[in-house]
Amino acid sequence: MENKALSNPKGYRQGVKSAAASADMVSMDERRSEVRMLCADMVQVRWKERSGGERETTAILEDICSSGACLQMEEPIPLGVIVHWDEPKQAFHGYVRYCVYREIGYFVGVQFEPSFKWSKKAFKPRHLLDLHTMMAHSRK
Numbered sequence: 362m363e364n365k366a367l368s369n370p371k372g373y374r375q376g377v378k379s380a381a382a383s384a385d386m387v388s389m390d391e392r393r394s395e396v397r398m399l400c401a402d403m404v405q406v407r408w409k410e411r412s413g414g415e416r417e418t419t420a421i422l423e424d425i426c427s428s429g430a431c432l433q434m435e436e437p438i439p440l441g442v443i444v445h446w447d448e449p450k451q452a453f454h455g456y457v458r459y460c461v462y463r464e465i466g467y468f469v470g471v472q473f474e475p476s477f478k479w480s481k482k483a484f485k486p487r488h489l490l491d492l493h494t495m496m497a498h499s500r501k
Contacts, residue, residue: 400486
């Protein structure tokens with residue numbers, strides 16, 4: 362997939378992938394080892410800019426699994442940047458694997474740090490759809 366560099370008002374360049382592939386599948390080389398659950402919830406995402414300044418914005422949590430998530434945002438985040446967001450029973454930490462622009466905003470793929478795993482018991486997004494479980498029930 363082609364990388365595009367976008368200039369930002371701060372003057373540094375950041376890599377953002379083009380919108381040719383789906384937000385959940387960045388390239389043919391990348392394969393998910395687990396199914397993501399579709400969801401919808403608002404989260405306050407924080408990260409540190411390369412210049413050292415702290416940033417925070419509201420994002421929509423689009424999908425999640427134990428090792429990662431996809432966030433919809435109004436602004437891009439550079440690849441490799443560590444992002445954080447907190448929920449009452451679980452604090453999320455991970456790094457940006459991809460940032461894809463679509464008509465409605467930027468879709469940011471976050472891979473959680475190896476020591477961190479999302480747990481549905483600790484944090485359940487407001488709207489969570491487990492397609493794997495739903496399909497298993499429909500076969501019965």
